[in-house]
Amino acid sequence: MQSLSPEYLAKLRFDALQLATLRALGEYRGKQQLLVAQSPEVLSDLRQMAVFESTESSNRVVGGVVAAHRLKSLVLKNATPQNRSEQEVAGYRDALGLIYESGEPIPFSEGTVLQLHGMLYHYMSQPGGHWKATDNDIVERHPDGSSRIRFRPVAAHVTPIAMANLIARYRLALDQHLADPLVLVPLAILDFLCIHPFPDGNGRMARLLTLQLLYHFDYAVGCFISLERIFEESNKSYYEMLEASSQGWHEAGHNIAPWLDYFWDALLRAYREFEERVGTIERGRGAKGDRVRSEILKRQLPFSISEIEEACPGISRDMVRVVLRAMKDEGLIAPNGKGRAAKWIKLGKGS
Numbered sequence: 034m035q036s037l038s039p040e041y042l043a044k045l046r047f048d049a050l051q052l053a054t055l056r057a058l059g060e061y062r063g064k065q066q067l068l069v070a071q072s073p074e075v076l077s078d079l080r081q082m083a084v085f086e087s088t089e090s091s092n093r094v095v096g097g098v099v100a101a102h103r104l105k106s107l108v109l110k111n112a113t114p115q116n117r118s119e120q121e122v123a124g125y126r127d128a129l130g131l132i133y134e135s136g137e138p139i140p141f142s143e144g145t146v147l148q149l150h151g152m153l154y155h156y157m158s159q160p161g162g163h164w165k166a167t168d169n170d171i172v173e174r175h176p177d178g179s180s181r182i183r184f185r186p187v188a189a190h191v192t193p194i195a196m197a198n199l200i201a202r203y204r205l206a207l208d209q210h211l212a213d214p215l216v217l218v219p220l221a222i223l224d225f226l227c228i229h230p231f232p233d234g235n236g237r238m239a240r241l242l243t244l245q246l247l248y249h250f251d252y253a254v255g256c257f258i259s260l261e262r263i264f265e266e267s268n269k270s271y272y273e274m275l276e277a278s279s280q281g282w283h284e285a286g287h288n289i290a291p292w293l294d295y296f297w298d299a300l301l302r303a304y305r306e307f308e309e310r311v312g313t314i315e316r317g318r319g320a321k322g323d324r325v326r327s328e329i330l331k332r333q334l335p336f337s338i339s340e341i342e343e344a345c346p347g348i349s350r351d352m353v354r355v356v357l358r359a360m361k362d363e364g365l366i367a368p369n370g371k372g373r374a375a376k377w378i379k380l381g382k383g384s
Contacts, residue, residue, distance in 0.1 A: 035224060035227070035282050035283070035285045035287070036220040036221075036223055036224050036282075036285075036287070036289060037199065037202035037203055037205075037206050037217065037220055037221065037224060038202060038285065039205075039206070039209075039211055040285075041285055042206060042211045042212050042216075043211075045212065045216070045289075051290075051293070051294070051297075054297045054298075054301065055213060055215055055297070057301060058215060058252070058297065058300060058301060058304070059215075061254070061301070061304035061307075061308075062251060062252055064304075064308070065251075065252075065253060065254060065304070065307065066251065068307075068311055069253075076257055076311075079257040079258070079307075079310055079311070080133070080256055080257055082259075082358075082362075083255070083256060083257050083258055083259045084108060084126070084129060084130075084133070085104070085105070085108055086259035086261065086262045086358075087125075087129060087259040087260070087261040087262065088104065088107075088108055088122055088125050088126050088129065088261075089104055089262075090259060090261040090262040090264075090265040091121075091122075091125045091237055091240070091261050092104075092118060092121055092122050092125070093265060094236065094237075094261075094264075094265055094268070095121060095236075095237070097117070097118030097121055097122070098118055099118050099119055099122055103119065104122060107119055107122045107123055107126065108122070108126050110126075114156050117157065120156035120157045121153075121157070123155075123156045124152055124153040124154055124155050124156050124157065124161075125153060125237060125241075127152045127155060128149045128152040128153055128241055129241065129244075131148075131149065131152065132149075132241060132244050132245050132248065133256055138245070138248050138249045139245060141200060141203065141204075141221075141242070141245065141246060141249070142200060143193075143196055143197060143200060145245075146196065146230075146238070146242070147162045147163070147164075148162065149238060149241055149242075149245075150162050150163075150231055150234060150238055153234050153237060153238070154234065159233075161231075161234065163231075164189070164192045164193055164196070164230050164231065165189045165192055165229070165230060165231055165232045166189055166232070167189050167232070168186075168188050168189050169186060169189075169229055169232060170182050170184070170185050170186070171183045171184040171185075171186060171229065183272075183276050184227065184276065184279050184282075186227060186228055186229035187227070187228045187229065187230075192228060192230045195228045195230070196228060196230050199221065199224050199225065199228065203217060203221045214249075214250040214252075215250075215252070215297070215300075216293065218243070218246040218247055218250075219243075219289075219292060219293055219296040219297075220289060220293075221242075221246060222239050222242060222243055222246075222296075223275070223278060223279070223282075223289065223292050224282075225238070225239055225242060226239050226275060226279075227279050227282045240260065240261055240264060243255070243260060244256075244260065247300075252300070254300065254303045254304050254307050255303065257307055257310075258303040258304075258306050258307045258310070260299065260300075260303055263299050263302055263303055264299060267295075267299065270295055271295065273291075274291040274292050274294070274295035275292060277291040277292070278290070278291045278292035278293075305349075306354075306355065309349065309352045309355060310355050322352065322355065322356050322359075324345050324348060325341060325345055325348060325352060325353055325356040326356055326360065328341055328344050328345055329341060329356070329357070329360060329365075329366065329377075329379070330365075330379070332379055333379070335369055335376035335377065335378050336376060336377055337375070337376055337377070338350060338353055338354065338357070338377075341353050341357075357377060364380060365379065365380055366378065366379055366380055367380055
C-alpha cells in the first residue's frame with residue numbers, strides 16, 4: 034500500500050534524532066532479551082499485569098466500564114460476560130492471548146487479521162471476522178453536537194484488494210530489506226488504519242497487530258508493559274499524529290514523520306518502564322520503589338502523582354506510576370477522580 038511501496042520507502046530520510054531513537058530501541062531490545070533469559074519468574078508477573086492493563090485500557094478506549102473485580106474474573110476466565118462491555122473484554126482477552134501465548138509468532142496474513150477480528154466479536158451478537166460492506170468515514174464528534182471528517186478511508190468494495198496489497202507490500206519490503214522493521218511495522222499500522230477494513234473495532238485491531246508485528250522481531254516489550262495503556266494515556270497525541278500522517282495518503286503524498294515519532298516514543302516509554310518495573314521487583318527493600326511506597330503511606334490527605342514525585346527527587350514519574358498501580362492492586366490506595374486533576378486516597382495501612 035501507499036506507505037510500503039518501494040518508491041515511497043526509497044524516499045524516506047531520517048534526521049539524527051530519529052536515528053538515535055532507532056539505535057536506543059535496538060539497545061533496549063538487547064537488554065530485554067537478557068532479562069527474559071535471566072528473570073523468567075519476574076517477567077511472568079509482569080506479563081500477567083500487562084494483560085490486565087491492556088484489556089482494561091482497550092475497554093475504556095471504546096467507552097466501556099467494567100468493575101475491577103469483574104475485569105479480573107473475566108481476564109482469568111472465571112466469569113461469563115454479562116453485557117456488551119464485558120463481551121468486549123472477553124473478546125479482547127482471547128485475541129491478546131492468541132498473540133501472547135503462541136509458541137511461534139503468528140503470521141501477518143489476511144487470515145490472521147480476520148481471525149483476530151472474529152475473536153474480538155466472538156461473544157457479541159454482531160459477527161466479526163469480515164471486511165466492511167459499507168464505506169466508513171473516520172469522524173470526530175464534538176460535545177456541542179458538531180462533527181468533522183478526520184479521514185476518508187478506502188472504499189468498501191476495494192477493501193479486500195487493499196488488505197491483500199498491504200500484506201504483500203509489507204512482506205516484500207521485509208524480504209528485500211527496504212527499511213528497518215521498526216520503520217515498516219508502524220507504516221503497516223498506519224496503512225491498516227487508513228484502509229479501516231472493518232465496520233468496527235479497527236483501533237483495537239491496530240493495537241493488536243502492533244503487538245503481533247513487533248513480536249516478530251523480538252521487540253516483545255508489549256508482552257510485559259501494556260502498550261494499550263501507553264496509547265490510551267497519550268490518546269490525544271495518538272489521534273493527532275495519525276491524522277497528521279494520513280493527510281495525502283491516498284496519493285502517497287503523506288508525511289509519515291509525525292506518526293513514526295509518536296510510535297517510537299511510545300515504544301521507548303514502554304522499554305523505560307519495563308526496566309524500572311523489573312528493577313522494582315528485583316531490588317526489593319531499599320529500592321526506589323520502596324521510597325515511593327513509604328512516602329505514599331505517610332500521606333493522610335488525598336495526594337497527586339506530582340506531589341509524590343516532588344517528595345522523591347531522583348525518581349521518575351513512570352516509577353511513581355508503577356508503585357501507585359501496585360498499591361492499588363493491593364487495595365492500599367484508590368484513585369479519586371480522573372484526568373490531570375485526579376488525586377489518590379489511602380484505603381488502609383501498609384508497611
